[in-house]
Structures are given as C-alpha cells and as structure tokens.
Amino acid sequence: MDLTYVVAMGSERSLVVRPPKLNSLVELLTSHGYSVVGPILRDGVVVLDFIEKFDEALIGVESAPRPGEYRLEEHKGAVFGGPVGPMSMKRWINPPNRIAWSARPEGDQVHVDTPKPRGPRAYLGIRPCDxxxxxxxxxxxxxxxxxxxxxxxxxxxxxTCFCSSMGTGPAAGEGADIVLTEFGEGSVLVRSRSDRGAVLLARMNGAAATEDEIESARSRVAAAAESMVRSIDSEAAREALASMPDSAVWDSVAQRCLACANCTMVCPTCFCTSINDTADLDGVVQRTIRWDSCFTPGFSEIHGGVHRDSVAARYRHWASHKLSTWWDQFGTAGCVGCGRCITWCPVGIDITEEANRIIKEVAHA
Ligand code: SF4
Ligand code: SF4
Structure with a gap:
C-alpha cells in the first residue's frame, strides 16, 4: 500500500509530503541527531525498538487486545499497528535491568564506572495514552x-482500551511534538505541537491538507472514542477505592490472581524498582536497578516481616494506588486506561470491572 503524508503545520500552514513513505520522516529525525524508537512487528507482537526505517510489515495489521489475550488482525488502512502492544516508552526510559554503576580496585584506588549519557531519541508512533x-x-x-x-x-x-474515560486519548493531549493521524487508506495527517516539531515539519516538503482531509482524520478519532467499550469514572474510583480497604471484591480477585506481576510489568506508569548489589571474587562490585512489583511477597518486607502477606492485600494496594492514592501522591491518576494490565493478565482480571464493582459497593453502602 502507498502512504500519503498530509501535513498540516500549526493552524496557518498545511502541506502534503511525498514521497509516500514514512521512511522520509525517520531519515529526517536521524539527520537531526535523534535515535529513532518506533513500532515494529516481532514474534507476532507490536513492540518498540530502534528503527532505521519504518516497518512496513505493520501496514494493514493491528493489535487486537482482549482480556487475557492478544493477537494481530488484518485492518485495512492501519499504519502504526493499532492499539498498544505490551511495550511502552517506560522500557526505554528506565530499562528493566540496568547498571547504575560499577567499581573495581586499581592498585590502592577504586575506579568507578557510570553509564555514558545517551543522546536524544525520537519516539515515533506512540499512542496518546502512552x-x-x-x-x-x-x-x-x-x-x-x-x-x-x-x-x-x-x-x-x-x-481493553478505556483511555477516553481517563482523559488520555484517543486524541493526542499534552506532551507530543508532532501528531500523526491515520485516515483514508494509509494516509497520515501530520501536525506540529511544539516549536521543535514545527522546525522538523518545515523540512518536510508537501502540498496543503484540505479541510476535508483534516475533518476526516478528526472524525475517525472521534469515532474511535465512541467505540470504546470499557470505562472507569475516575473521580468516583478515587473516592471509592480510598474508602473500601475491606471489600469482598479484593478476596474475590485473590481467588483468581496468580500474583505473577505481569500487570505491573506492562503498566506504562508502574515505576517501582529494587536495587541489587553484587560483588565478585576479583573485587568488582556492581549496582543494578531492576523493575520490581508490589505483587511480589518481598516487596512489602520490612523489619518484622511482610506486611502485605495476602494476594488480596497486594491487588488492593496496586489498584488503590493506581486509581486513588496516586492522586494524593502526584495530583493525577496513576492509570491512563491503556488496558495492558487486562490484556496481559493470564487470567484476564480487569481493573475496570473490579473498580466499578467497588464504586457500586460504595454507592449501595
Ligand atoms: S493500570 Fe492497567 S490500564 Fe491503567 S495504565 Fe496501568 S496497565 Fe494501563
Ligand atoms: S497480571 Fe493478573 S494474575 Fe498476574 S498479578 Fe496482575 S492481576 Fe494478578
């Protein structure tokens, strides 16, 4: 399928860019010094990785996430692989297992190595919730x-998506430099959202996007929002989860939950890590920062023992943090409605279903 770039720059200029390949955008980003991380198809899943050209294997296929299930399906006109796969930018911002520093003896001195700072990256084709x-x-x-x-x-x-109810999608919000919107059959509307984005777009040649094309792109995003089948009332969830530490809902989840931690690994906002220090017989010591999860027993271990010693307590802690106490900590929900925790939960536990059960319980209390 040929792709057409229709570029609308700011509110005043609009351009149609050719040649009809996303590779020209990747090349432009690379020529501006960015390493480009974008979607690729690997092992039957859409993931993010360094790219030197746009992965055309994505064209015409989409992720089809369902509770406890993920597959790829054909979707005419799809360009970026559809809704989110298992990997988010978190994997690239704070990798799952990274060396913070290492040290080795050198004579009567100690030499310390720290990772070299990396250059700027361009994250391409990231979904609004992410x-x-x-x-x-x-x-x-x-x-x-x-x-x-x-x-x-x-x-x-x-x-499994419910970004609309969390106010994070499917239209782009804050935090993007350039916005791409698929429309028609393989056409992409391109708009800048920041000065840096505008500078890049100025380097892309093209003709004007028509009002009809811009409207077509907008209406497709609006239709996507309408088609979402899951939702959480964010305000109600914040109140309800804070007031129900002893709900029977937690025990019912615990009967199904395997405490496998998948939900926390795929969640794009879960930030917990543990620090591991190792030393070898040559005296080389290394500090590693590794993703951790509140579903592991050791996570809540303090002097005297593990204080969240049941699966019910761990799920309650996780869901309550995401939807309620995150607000107290950071002034926002900790959930963006990407649906990954539902898709990649081996038993299909659904945070929207459990939160809505708690909201209902509070309403009838
Ligand atoms: S809690 Fe679930 S739906 Fe919410 S951001 Fe994390 S993975 Fe996505
Ligand atoms: S992914 Fe599902 S089974 Fe695994 S810890 Fe999370 S809720 Fe429990």
Missing part, C-alpha cells in the same frame, strides 16, 4: 530532556 503515561512516569524516572515524541492518534481501539 504519551500521558510518559508524563506520569517522568515524575519518578524523567527521560532525556531533548527526547522528541511523535504521537499516532488512535483511529481504532482495542476491547
């Missing part, structure tokens, strides 16, 4: 200040 998650996650693990974000608005949604 751009919102980057801002939330950045409260704990800020990314590189010069990283660029090119968001791809969602024109179709998965069964």
């Amino acid at each position: 751009v919102a998650a980057r801002t939330i996650f950045g409260e704990v693990w800020p990314g590189h200040p010069d990283d660029l974000v090119i968001v791809a608005e969602c024109t179709s949604v998965g069964e």
Whole structure:
C-alpha cells in the first residue's frame, strides 16, 4: 500500500509530503541527531525498538487486545499497528535491568564506572495514552530532556482500551511534538505541537491538507472514542477505592490472581524498582536497578516481616494506588486506561470491572 503524508503545520500552514513513505520522516529525525524508537512487528507482537526505517510489515495489521489475550488482525488502512502492544516508552526510559554503576580496585584506588549519557531519541508512533503515561512516569524516572515524541492518534481501539474515560486519548493531549493521524487508506495527517516539531515539519516538503482531509482524520478519532467499550469514572474510583480497604471484591480477585506481576510489568506508569548489589571474587562490585512489583511477597518486607502477606492485600494496594492514592501522591491518576494490565493478565482480571464493582459497593453502602 502507498502512504500519503498530509501535513498540516500549526493552524496557518498545511502541506502534503511525498514521497509516500514514512521512511522520509525517520531519515529526517536521524539527520537531526535523534535515535529513532518506533513500532515494529516481532514474534507476532507490536513492540518498540530502534528503527532505521519504518516497518512496513505493520501496514494493514493491528493489535487486537482482549482480556487475557492478544493477537494481530488484518485492518485495512492501519499504519502504526493499532492499539498498544505490551511495550511502552517506560522500557526505554528506565530499562528493566540496568547498571547504575560499577567499581573495581586499581592498585590502592577504586575506579568507578557510570553509564555514558545517551543522546536524544525520537519516539515515533506512540499512542496518546502512552504519551500521558510518559508524563506520569517522568515524575519518578524523567527521560532525556531533548527526547522528541511523535504521537499516532488512535483511529481504532482495542476491547481493553478505556483511555477516553481517563482523559488520555484517543486524541493526542499534552506532551507530543508532532501528531500523526491515520485516515483514508494509509494516509497520515501530520501536525506540529511544539516549536521543535514545527522546525522538523518545515523540512518536510508537501502540498496543503484540505479541510476535508483534516475533518476526516478528526472524525475517525472521534469515532474511535465512541467505540470504546470499557470505562472507569475516575473521580468516583478515587473516592471509592480510598474508602473500601475491606471489600469482598479484593478476596474475590485473590481467588483468581496468580500474583505473577505481569500487570505491573506492562503498566506504562508502574515505576517501582529494587536495587541489587553484587560483588565478585576479583573485587568488582556492581549496582543494578531492576523493575520490581508490589505483587511480589518481598516487596512489602520490612523489619518484622511482610506486611502485605495476602494476594488480596497486594491487588488492593496496586489498584488503590493506581486509581486513588496516586492522586494524593502526584495530583493525577496513576492509570491512563491503556488496558495492558487486562490484556496481559493470564487470567484476564480487569481493573475496570473490579473498580466499578467497588464504586457500586460504595454507592449501595
Ligand atoms: S493500570 Fe492497567 S490500564 Fe491503567 S495504565 Fe496501568 S496497565 Fe494501563
Ligand atoms: S492481576 Fe493478573 S497480571 Fe496482575 S498479578 Fe494478578 S494474575 Fe498476574
């Protein structure tokens, strides 16, 4: 399928860019010094990785996430692989297992190595919920200040998505430099959202986007929002989860939950890590920062023992943090409605279903 770039710059200029390949955008980003991280198809899943050219295998297929299930389906006109796959920018901002520093003896001195600072990255084709998650996650693990974000608005949604009710999608919000919107059959509307984005777009040649084309893109995003089948009343959840530490809902989840921690690993805002120090017989010591999860027994271990010693307590802690106490800590919800925790939960536990059960319980109390 040929792609057409229709570029609308700011509110005053609009351009149509050719040649009809997303590779020209990747090349432009690379020529501006960015390493480009974008979506690729790997092992039957859409993931993010460094790219030197746009992965055309994505064209015409979409992620089809369902509770406890993920598959790819054909979708005419799809360009960026549809709703989110398992990987978010969190994997790239704070990798799952990274060396913080290492030290080795040198004579009577100690030599300390720290990782070299990396250059700026351009994240291409990121979904709006994940751009919102980057801002939330950045409260704990800020990314590189010069990283660029090119968001791809969602024109179709998965069964597990509920970003609309969390106010994070499917239209692009704050935090994007360039906004891409798929429309028609493989056409992409391109708009700048920041000065840096505008500078890049000025380097893209093209003809004007028509009002009809802009409207077509807008209406596809609006239709995607309408088609979402899951939702959480964010305000009600905040109140309800704070007031129900002893609900029977937690025990009912615990009967199904495997405490496998998948939900926290795929969640784009879960930021917990543990620190591991190792030493070898040559005296080399190394500090590693590794993703951790509140679903592991050791996570809540303090002097005297584990204080969240049941699966019910761990799920309650996680869900309550996401939807309620995160507000007290950071002034926002800790959930962006990406639906990953529902998709990648091996038993399909659904945070929207459990939160709505608690809200109902409080309403009838
Ligand atoms: S809690 Fe679930 S739906 Fe919410 S941001 Fe995390 S993975 Fe996505
Ligand atoms: S809710 Fe699902 S993904 Fe999360 S720990 Fe329990 S079984 Fe694993």
